[in-house]
Amino acid sequence: MAKTAFLGLGVMGYPMAGHMAKAGHEVTVYNRTAAKADKWVAEYGGAAAATPREAAQGADFVMACVGNDDDLRGICTGEDGAFAGMSSGATFVDHTTVSQQVTLELAEQAAERGLGFVDAPVSGGQAGAENGQLVIMCGGDQSNYDAAEPVMQSYAKLCKRLGDSGAGQLCKMVNQICIAGLVQGLSEGLHFAEKAGLDGAAVVDVIGGGAAGSWQMVNRYQTMIADEFEHGFAVDWMRKDLDICLRTANENGASLPVTALVDQFYKDVQKLGGGRWDTSSLIKRLRAMG
Incomplete structure (x- = not known):
């Protein structure tokens, strides 16, 4: 001890x-x-x-x-x-x-x-x-x-x-880069299911055990479907982290087109008043678009 x-x-x-x-x-x-x-x-x-x-x-x-x-x-x-x-x-x-x-x-x-x-x-x-x-x-x-x-x-x-x-921080950047793309993909998938008239929970039951499955899907799909975003890691903090990722990429020459795009999507969520919503609120942006 x-x-x-x-x-x-x-x-x-x-x-x-x-x-x-x-x-x-x-x-x-x-x-x-x-x-x-x-x-x-x-x-x-x-x-x-x-x-x-x-x-x-x-x-x-x-x-x-x-x-x-x-x-x-x-x-x-x-x-x-x-x-x-x-x-x-x-x-x-x-x-x-x-x-x-x-x-x-x-x-x-x-x-x-x-x-x-x-x-x-x-x-x-x-x-x-x-x-x-x-x-x-x-x-x-x-x-x-x-x-x-x-x-x-x-x-x-x-x-x-x-x-x-510094290696720990660089690894955390990789973590956030991966999460950004995963959450956007999950948001688009669930949004598409809603527009297509499918039961989102039933869809996840089918695809969650296959190649599309992820931690984000398992742990966030229910609250995303319910339009609940008052838990987890806040959008404001995610944008802080993604800014670190993008600045570091500019220094080391890495290309992060999806990360840069999702960062702007999170900016849209902030404009909706969602700075303190959790990161799965990317689907809220899609719903606001119609």
């Missing part, structure tokens, strides 16, 4: 930190809104800290799951940042989906302080976090990964190192 900290108690971080506590790790939490940290402590025990630096003091591992590049820099650097509170030999594990650029930047700063750094974005959504069934894709030195992996296992069903620093 390890002395740990968890920074960021959103829909993902709150249950992830809870699984760490349930596994027997000593957990100190930090959240920008202190009331959320106090609520977590009341539910799971442990302690709450007023700053990332205070939360990180004495911790062997500091986990983080925040919003974007700037949020991550904010909790890592500066006088009240986690790096200032961590002792040499401790390891920082970032579960935020961010750019490879900020990952490399922070990994270098961590190394200068004698700290380990593992970029470890996750997939599985809110349900995966709550059930401790996340897939974690990691980058960083093998020794740092090996040290942190047992702690991550408290909320993971699969945890794998893909390479050096």
Whole structure:
């Protein structure tokens, strides 16, 4: 069991930190809104800290799951940042989906302080976090990964190192690229079924076990048919992620025509007021078109 900290108690971080506590790790939490940290402590025990630096003091591992590049820099650097509170030999594990650029930047700063750094974005959504069934894709030195992996296992069903620093974030980009195309295809299929007068659920029963089947189909078709989009990963966050994918593709020369198109479709969903709808709301756009 390890002395740990968890920074960021959103829909993902709150249950992830809870699984760490349930596994027997000593957990100190930090959240920008202190009331959320106090609520977590009341539910799971442990302690709450007023700053990332205070939360990180004495911790062997500091986990983080925040919003974007700037949020991550904010909790890592500066006088009240986690790096200032961590002792040499401790390891920082970032579960935020961010750019490879900020990952490399922070990994270098961590190394200068004698700290380990593992970029470890996750997939599985809110349900995966709550059930401790996340897939974690990691980058960083093998020794740092090996040290942190047992702690991550408290909320993971699969945890794998893909390479050096930044490899985890690059793998998460691949994940989001694949999801974008899959959800658009599923949306078009269900929309077509509706227009053709077919029972969408019956269609999925038939095709779901064949070549067209996917996690998205199994887990989202019912709510898509019911026009319900108040769960899962929000459109606003997906567009943030796809922006990272597209900018990185411009740098490495990858061609992402479908991803670029679906990103614009998500922009249309935002215009419909669906920024907080989950990503399966692409079908809402098709329905709005008639």
